[in-house]
Amino acid sequence: MVLSKTASESDVSIHSTFASRYVRTSLPRFEMPENSIPKEAAYQIINDELMLDGNPRLNLASFVTTWMEPECDKLMMESINKNYVDMDEYPVTTELQNRCVNMIARLFNAPLGDGEAAVGVGTVGSSEAIMLAGLAFKRQWQNKRKAQGLPYDKPNIVTGANVQVCWEKFARYFEVELKEVKLREGYYVMDPEKAVEMVDENTICVAAILGSTLTGEFEDVKLLNDLLVEKNKQTGWDTGIHVDAASGGFIAPFLYPELEWDFRLPLVKSINVSGHKYGLVYAGIGWVVWRTKSDLPDELIFHINYLGADQPTFTLNFSKGSSQVIAQYYQLIRLGFEGYRNVMDNCRENMMVLRQGLEKTGRFNIVSKENGVPLVAFSLKDSSRHDEFEVADTLRRFGWIVPAYTMPADAEHVTVLRVVIREDFSRTLAERLVADFEKVLHELDTLPARVQAKMVNGKANGVKKTEEEMTREVTAYWKKFVETKKSNKNRIC
Numbered sequence: 001m002v003l004s005k006t007a008s009e010s011d012v013s014i015h016s017t018f019a020s021r022y023v024r025t026s027l028p029r030f031e032m033p034e035n036s037i038p039k040e041a042a043y044q045i046i047n048d049e050l051m052l053d054g055n056p057r058l059n060l061a062s063f064v065t066t067w068m069e070p071e072c073d074k075l076m077m078e079s080i081n082k083n084y085v086d087m088d089e090y091p092v093t094t095e096l097q098n099r100c101v102n103m104i105a106r107l108f109n110a111p112l113g114d115g116e117a118a119v120g121v122g123t124v125g126s127s128e129a130i131m132l133a134g135l136a137f138k139r140q141w142q143n144k145r146k147a148q149g150l151p152y153d154k155p156n157i158v159t160g161a162n163v164q165v166c167w168e169k170f171a172r173y174f175e176v177e178l179k180e181v182k183l184r185e186g187y188y189v190m191d192p193e194k195a196v197e198m199v200d201e202n203t204i205c206v207a208a209i210l211g212s213t214l215t216g217e218f219e220d221v222k223l224l225n226d227l228l229v230e231k232n233k234q235t236g237w238d239t240g241i242h243v244d245a246a247s248g249g250f251i252a253p254f255l256y257p258e259l260e261w262d263f264r265l266p267l268v269k270s271i272n273v274s275g276h277k278y279g280l281v282y283a284g285i286g287w288v289v290w291r292t293k294s295d296l297p298d299e300l301i302f303h304i305n306y307l308g309a310d311q312p313t314f315t316l317n318f319s320k321g322s323s324q325v326i327a328q329y330y331q332l333i334r335l336g337f338e339g340y341r342n343v344m345d346n347c348r349e350n351m352m353v354l355r356q357g358l359e360k361t362g363r364f365n366i367v368s369k370e371n372g373v374p375l376v377a378f379s380l381k382d383s384s385r386h387d388e389f390e391v392a393d394t395l396r397r398f399g400w401i402v403p404a405y406t407m408p409a410d411a412e413h414v415t416v417l418r419v420v421i422r423e424d425f426s427r428t429l430a431e432r433l434v435a436d437f438e439k440v441l442h443e444l445d446t447l448p449a450r451v452q453a454k455m456v457n458g459k460a461n462g463v464k465k466t467e468e469e470m471t472r473e474v475t476a477y478w479k480k481f482v483e484t485k486k487s488n489k490n491r492i493c
Contacts, residue, residue: 017195028108031076050351054401060419062404063213063247063373072330075323076282082322084122085313093322096329097122097303097320100275105289107253108245108262108271119296121314122275122290122325126246127166128316129272129288131469133242134204136270144238150201158198159207160190161408166446167207176204179290181408188215188367192224196231205240205269210261211248214416216373221261221268224442228267240269240295241358246286247373249273254341255348256371260465269295275328278373278424280335280343285324343423347374350430351421359435363441367416374421379414385449388415392401393441404410 014027020406027033028046041118056066068076079093087094098117105118123129133293138155139325145152156177159167163180171178179198181190189212199206206228208221228239243261245252250273252259262268268291275285301314335343351374358364358378368377380388407414419433 005298014049033061055399059401060398060402060425061401063274063422064283064419065276065280066282068280068282068327068331069334072327072334075330079322079326082409084320084322085318090322093325093426097325100325100328100332101287101289104249104273104287105263108249108273108289110160110263110289110291111430118289119293120287122328123272123286123288123315124284124317125286126164126244126272126274127169127286128154129286129466130166130244131139131170131174131316132314133270133272133288133290134176135174135300136240136296138174138176139300140295141202143297154202155204156200156202157204157207158195160195160212160219162189162435163209163244163411163433167244177202180409181202183408185411185414188212188411189217189219189405190224190234192227195224196227197227199228199231199237199239199446201232201235201237203237203239203243207242207244208261210243210245211373213247215368215377216247216374216375216417217369218252218256218259218261218371218372221265225265225340232267239267240266241265243268243271244399245271247277250275250280250340251344253371255343262292275324275359278344278347279328280331280340281327283326284321285328313433344374347421347423347425350374350425350427351376354421354430354433357431357439361434361438363437364468368418375418375422377416377418379416386447387450388417388442390444390450391437392417394444395436397441400433400436406454409456428431434442443476 014029020160027037056062057065077344082090083094084090084097085094100122101120102112102118105120106112110118121132123132134157137157141155142152154177155175157167157171158179158181161180162182168178170176178451181198182196183189190208195206206224208219210221212217212219221241222303222395225241228241231237232239245261249271252261269286272286272288273279275281276289279285279287286340294315300313303312323372352370355366355368355370355376358376359366363381365381366378367377368375380386380391388404392402395402402417402419404417406412407416421430
């Protein structure tokens with residue numbers, strides 16, 4: 001099965017303009033060329049194609065860091081040829097990784113004694129971190145069931161329907177039933193009471209999200225913990241909690257230090273966080289830490305010695321670059337607690353500027369909360385003529401990449417736009433984005449409606465028109481539109 005697809009099937013060759021001073025023959029698009037070409041030509045050909053990518057700074061769909069200081073960029077380039085897994089060959093890099101794990105574990109209030117080392121590992125991102133945490137929960141549950149002489153072939157995990165797709169991957173890849181708490185309009189996170197009701201003897205853990213991908217909202221981990229403590233007492237089970245803090249893990253400790261969501265809660269056994277989101281590192285680094293060593297089964301840890309010394313490893317992949325680990329350590333010591341707090345404060349302030357600007361247009365309903373991950377999720381107050389997908393599509397002409405999407409079950413009828421505020425999104429950009437939204441809405445107001453009939457309770461609201469009627473209506477509109485433009489132009493002349 002081929003997962004990739006091509007952008008163009010019309011031409012099997014790559015042609016270059018400026019590189020023609022080095023090479024005149026076209027290159028095959030989907031086969032390795034027979035002969036070498038000059039390095040300048042290879043660079044120019046690829047650079048020309050990459051010009052058509054979007055601008056990462058204007059990609060407001062992504063939580064991932066798109067800017068770092070030049071000094072950190074330099075460190076990353078200097079270590080780009082180091083393989084992270086070669087611990088014996090690169091002991092200092094390994095030491096920096098261990099320092100990061102311990103800093104993050106203490107940031108999340110892990111119950112560590114003086115001099116006690118934290119239990120955790122660096123990963124490619126939060127997806128791998130979640131897989132590892134889920135495997136630890138599954139193996140712990142299986143071991144307990146085996147010891148009790150009980151069946152252990154039907155594990156399940158309880159989450160909200162708002163979880164990121166990596167949780168669905170974990171469930172499918174590692175044969176764990178995914179039990180999702182459905183959403184409802186106005187409440188787009190997991191309901192702790194409903195989640196605990198779904199817990200049974202086969203539940204390996206409940207996954208709580210600190211910073212929903214959909215709205216940025218923090219789920220109530222404290223309430224979930226308290227309800228689960230009571231259920232465990234009543235049933236004799238020992239169901240724990242994993243906190244997916246991919247987005248919120250580097251926000252909550254600095255903006256909401258009094259919020260109890262981490263290892264201060266007794267049932268929180270593991271936490272993952274994305275270093276490449278609000279950890280402020282380029283894409284390719286995540287972290288997972290466990291409450292205690294006993295929460296990570298020993299049989300999941302492999303020991304190898306063919307790289308020169310005994311090395312414990314608990315990862316899904318093996319080789320990977322060291323640059324992101326080094327960059328994470330740079331950010332932790334460069335910024336410190338004060339620096340991270342300043343960055344997160346600034347992100348929140350710019351979020352409020354954007355939120356208030358969108359509210360002043362009078363055209364949007366704000367769906368996201370003021371607290372949580374600094375983002376703004378919003379929907380059109382009136383989508384009878386044009387919808388959020390058209391707004392997002394038209395906005396791309398101004399360079400902005402803003403996603404539009406529908407909510408998960410049972411709130412699929414709600415469509416929202418979302419803007420993620422990162423460190424490199426300034427107040428000036430926020431004000432410019434609001435102005436561009438207004439331009440887009442004004443332009444759409446002058447165009448014929450694409451949305452012909454809205455669905456109300458499963459029925460079309462309005463009379464369905466024939467294709468011929470719709471064609472005549474659109475043609476008449478555009479004729480009037482063009483005539484108006486010509487008339488205005490003549491008056492100006």
